Amino acid sequence: MPERIIVPFGPQHPVLPEPIHLDLVLEDETVVEAVPSIGYIHRGLERLIEKREYTEYVYVAERICGICSFMHALCYSQGIEEIMKIEVPDRAHYLRTIWSECSRLHSHLLWLGLFADSMGFENLFMRSWQLRESVLDVLEDTTGGRVIQGTCKVGGVRRDIGAEKLAEMHRALDPFEAQCRDLGDVFLNDETVKYRLQGLGVISKDEAYALGAAGPTARGSGVAMDHRETGYAAYGDLGFKPVVETAGDCYARCAVRVKEVYASIDLIRRAISEMPEGSLDVKVKGAPDGEYFSRVEQPRGEVVHYLRGNGTKHLARARIRTPTLANIPPLVKMLPGAQLADVPVVVLSIDPCISCTER
Amino acid sequence: MTVNEEQTTIGVALEDLTREVKALQTDGYRLVQIGCTDTGGAYEVNYSFDRGYQYRNLRLTVGPETEVPSISDIYWGAFVYENEMHDLFGIPVNGINIDFKGTFIKTAEKYPFSVTRRGGDQCRNA
Numbered sequence: 289m290p291e292r293i294i295v296p297f298g299p300q301h302p303v304l305p306e307p308i309h310l311d312l313v314l315e316d317e318t319v320v321e322a323v324p325s326i327g328y329i330h331r332g333l334e335r336l337i338e339k340r341e342y343t344e345y346v347y348v349a350e351r352i353c354g355i356c357s358f359m360h361a362l363c364y365s366q367g368i369e370e371i372m373k374i375e376v377p378d379r380a381h382y383l384r385t386i387w388s389e390c391s392r393l394h395s396h397l398l399w400l401g402l403f404a405d406s407m408g409f410e411n412l413f414m415r416s417w418q419l420r421e422s423v424l425d426v427l428e429d430t431t432g433g434r435v436i437q438g439t440c441k442v443g444g445v446r447r448d449i450g451a452e453k454l455a456e457m458h459r460a461l462d463p464f465e466a467q468c469r470d471l472g473d474v475f476l477n478d479e480t481v482k483y484r485l486q487g488l489g490v491i492s493k494d495e496a497y498a499l500g501a502a503g504p505t506a507r508g509s510g511v512a513m514d515h516r517e518t519g520y521a522a523y524g525d526l527g528f529k530p531v532v533e534t535a536g537d538c539y540a541r542c543a544v545r546v547k548e549v550y551a552s553i554d555l556i557r558r559a560i561s562e563m564p565e566g567s568l569d570v571k572v573k574g575a576p577d578g579e580y581f582s583r584v585e586q587p588r589g590e591v592v593h594y595l596r597g598n599g600t601k602h603l604a605r606a607r608i609r610t611p612t613l614a615n616i617p618p619l620v621k622m623l624p625g626a627q628l629a630d631v632p633v634v635v636l637s638i639d640p641c642i643s644c645t646e647r
Numbered sequence: 648m649t650v651n652e653e654q655t656t657i658g659v660a661l662e663d664l665t666r667e668v669k670a671l672q673t674d675g676y677r678l679v680q681i682g683c684t685d686t687g688g689a690y691e692v693n694y695s696f697d698r699g700y701q702y703r704n705l706r707l708t709v710g711p712e713t714e715v716p717s718i719s720d721i722y723w724g725a726f727v728y729e730n731e732m733h734d735l736f737g738i739p740v741n742g743i744n745i746d747f748k749g750t751f752i753k754t755a756e757k758y759p760f761s762v763t764r765r766g767g768d769q770c771r772n773a
Binding site: 323325326327328330332335497498499500515517518519580581583590592594596604605607609613614616617618 | 650651652654677678679680682683684685693695700702704722723724726727728734745747750751752753754759760
């Protein structure tokens with residue numbers, strides 16, 4: 289029997305933009321066990337709810353993550369709106385959907401670039417991030433912010449997108465989609481990419497479900513689960529079907545994200561076409577009294593904001609379960625059997641966002 | 648087609664916890680999260696499950712020193728939430744499959760959300 293050694297992976301590692309640590313137990317070059325460890329940058333943002341009024345906490349929620357910041361604000365706002373029975377105007381729902389899908393687009397393109405980088409495919413990394421820039425430009429144009437948008441609030445949205453800008457965005461979608469499909473073609477059909485990813489980090493459908501996997505990690509294993517199906521924001525009007533792959537390997541998780549890029553473009557196109565007229569927000573009075581588990585589908589999967597009001601301006605509790613935390617157990621199960629050189633690719637295949645996890 | 652989401656919360660006694668969780672697993676529910684709330688002298692622990700966007704919560708209320716049984720032999724992935732319960736709230740969880748014994752989440756304060764925090768654990772940076 290080969291000698292077992294433990295190789296520490298992270299918290300600082302060239303492929304990890306954020307700190308997570310894994311103790312990899314190896315036999316020769318093969319991983320036989322992985323033990324994760326987090327908490328290097330835990331910020332205690334949940335506790336801040338005691339010091340911020342419930343309307344102000346949207347700003348804190350947005351700062352949980354620098355990638356899906358808008359969706360954290362949306363999830364939090366929807367939770368408060370549910371507790372206080374606030375009816376948000378239709379136009380706000382559509383604008384929230386457009387900004388959510390822009391967030392998903394730039395998150396997936398960011399991940400595709402990082403994933404290409406982890407495989408050593410530098411040109412593909414640069415091309416992915418080049419396309420991501422154009423999405424960030426749209427976010428900056430329409431909200432004023434590339435990273436933190438600040439447009440979502442309890443009761444609606446703060447900013448509108450004018451008809452002229454919407455038409456310009458609509459015109460830009462066709463050439464943008466063509467470029468994304470060129471990029472996706474490399475991820476889906478290039479022989480070197482397939483050779484590197486297929487059969488790597490496999491997790492079955494039953495395992496993914498039993499381990500509580502979320503987002504593309506679950507859908508890449510055939511679990512057809514996407515919270516947009518519940519029809520929050522404008523998804524109910526626009527209609528939505530989850531993107532699902534069945535192989536459960538790194539290639540399948542990559543394919544899900546590539547196809548979700550196309551799906552997001554289609555959702556934005558339809559949201560622009562069907563954008564209703566009307567107000568952007570409703571006036572919010574009083575204070576939340578009650579509790580709700582608000583859920584939104586982020587790029588990495590379902591996020592849960594448990595919010596509990598006590599009739600005052602300060603919530604009694606905000607508890608945030610991020611998709612990366614849910615995807616750590618599946619990651620621990622994916623790694624055994626992988627070669628040490630493949631560990632960065634497998635780890636990145638769950639799209640870990642430690643910033644979210646260390647809320 | 649839009650699927651309607653439903654949320655239900657039912658209380659569960661400490662001695663019934665693992666049996667109720669096992670019943671949900673048998674019914675095809677997945678574990679979504681375990682979260683704690685400090686209710687001023689006690690904790691509410693929400694065990695959240697989902698099946699087809701039907702969201703069910705088992706709510707356990709325990710005192711600060713009460714030992715809670717792990718559900719990680721039923722839901723293997725529960726260890727992340729149970730270690731979090733211990734590291735952030737100081738709730739002792741018995742029988743976790745991967746027990747980090749207080750080192751899963753590294754915080755400056757030993758149990759930052761503990762109901763026994765005041766006059767108890769001191770912030771190391773203080």
